[in-house]
Amino acid sequence: MNPRKDLLIKLKELGFELKENGGKHDKYHSKELNYIVTVSRSSKFDEDDARMILQEIRREMRRQGK
Numbered sequence: 001m002n003p004r005k006d007l008l009i010k011l012k013e014l015g016f017e018l019k020e021n022g023g024k025h026d027k028y029h030s031k032e033l034n035y036i037v038t039v040s041r042s043s044k045f046d047e048d049d050a051r052m053i054l055q056e057i058r059r060e061m062r063r064q065g066k
Helices: 003-013 047-064
Strands: 016-021 025-030 035-040
Touching (some): 003 016, 035 047
Antiparallel strands (some): 025 035
């Protein structure tokens, strides 16, 4: 698979749902964390982009004590 699809699978496992489709980005929302992440739809999306988004989510989970 490609990095974006892998990330979307992980987001779904973490409880994120698609909130809004955009022309260049999609927004995913977690009701449990009350947190939104933005995922690029660019063909240049790579493993580093996915890793940074997951780090952002982990930081938020630690901040909230989850």
